[in-house]
Amino acid sequence: MAGGFYWVMDTVFGRKVHPQILPYYEEVRFDDGRRVAVITLTQGTAKPYVVRHNDREEIYVRVGSTSSVLSHK
Numbered sequence: 067m068a069g070g071f072y073w074v075m076d077t078v079f080g081r082k083v084h085p086q087i088l089p090y091y092e093e094v095r096f097d098d099g100r101r102v103a104v105i106t107l108t109q110g111t112a113k114p115y116v117v118r119h120n121d122r123e124e125i126y127v128r129v130g131s132t133s134s135v136l137s138h139k
Contacts, residue, residue, distance in 0.1 A: 074105070082119060085112045 079087050090106040114136075116123045125136040 074103075082117055084116045084118060084123070085110075087115065 075089075075091070079089060087107060087110060092104050092106075094102045094104055096102075114125045116125055126133045127136050
């Protein structure tokens with residue numbers, strides 16, 4: 067899982083989200099050998115956070131269990 071860890075930390079949190087978020091990463095290992103990555107984020111103070119993708123920046127709004135792109139209207 068080490069390769070996936072570095073991809074998530076570098077690509078997702080380092081390049082795609084602005085301002086940068088520093089998550090806490092841990093692995094939970096089960097008796098049968100399976101591993102699950104747990105990524106924990108604290109609530110940030112530098113809102114809004116922007117997702118950078120395909121030379122665009124989009125702001126997502128979370129309402130309940132749904133995330134939607136913020137309309138520019």
